[in-house]
Amino acid sequence: xxxxxxxxxxxxxxxxxxxxxxxxxxxxxxxxxxxxxxxxxxxxxxxxxxxxxxxxxxxxxxxxxxxxxxxxxxxxxxxxxxxxxxxxxxxxxxxxxxxxxxxxxxxxxxxx
Numbered sequence: 001x002x003x004x005x006x007x008x009x010x011x012x013x014x015x016x017x018x019x020x021x022x023x024x025x026x027x028x029x030x031x032x033x034x035x036x037x038x039x040x041x042x043x044x045x046x047x048x049x050x051x052x053x054x055x056x057x058x059x060x061x062x063x064x065x066x067x068x069x070x071x072x073x074x075x076x077x078x079x080x081x082x083x084x085x086x087x088x089x090x091x092x093x094x095x096x097x098x099x100x101x102x103x104x105x106x107x108x109x110x111x112x
Contacts, residue, residue, distance in 0.1 A: 030108075035059075037107035041100060047086070051093055052100040054082040 038059075042049030050063045057074040064072050069085055077085075083093035 033108060034104060037104045038100075040107070041103045045096075045099075047088070047092075048096045048100040048103065050086060051082070051096040052104070054085070055079070055097055 038049055038052060041052075046066075050067065053059045053063050054074065054077075060072070060074045063069065063086075067086070072085055079093055079097075080090050083090045086093065088096075
């Protein structure tokens with residue numbers, strides 16, 4: 001069964017670019033569309049964006065700067081550890097993560 005673009009993006013830690021060896025910069029990459037979706041979602045609910053970024057280490061430094069996290073290193077952290085860094089419960093972390101995944105998937109589905 002083929003994996004969705006969202007699943008492939010998450011597996012690739014936020015880096016997914018399609019295109020041949022033309023040497024030009026792709027104007028509409030899946031990565032750019034996902035980033036747009038994540039940023040738009042973050043305007044409405046910053047915690048969703050932050051949870052998604054920490055979970056997949058995709059732009060995690062944006063969260064560190066925005067929240068002033070000290071000593072955050074994304075290597076091999078559990079959901080509990082990420083939740084503690086954000087100051088939320090694991091339950092809230094998982095709920096926001098599910099919401100964020102759904103939001104990005106819907107956005108990609110509409111534009112695909």
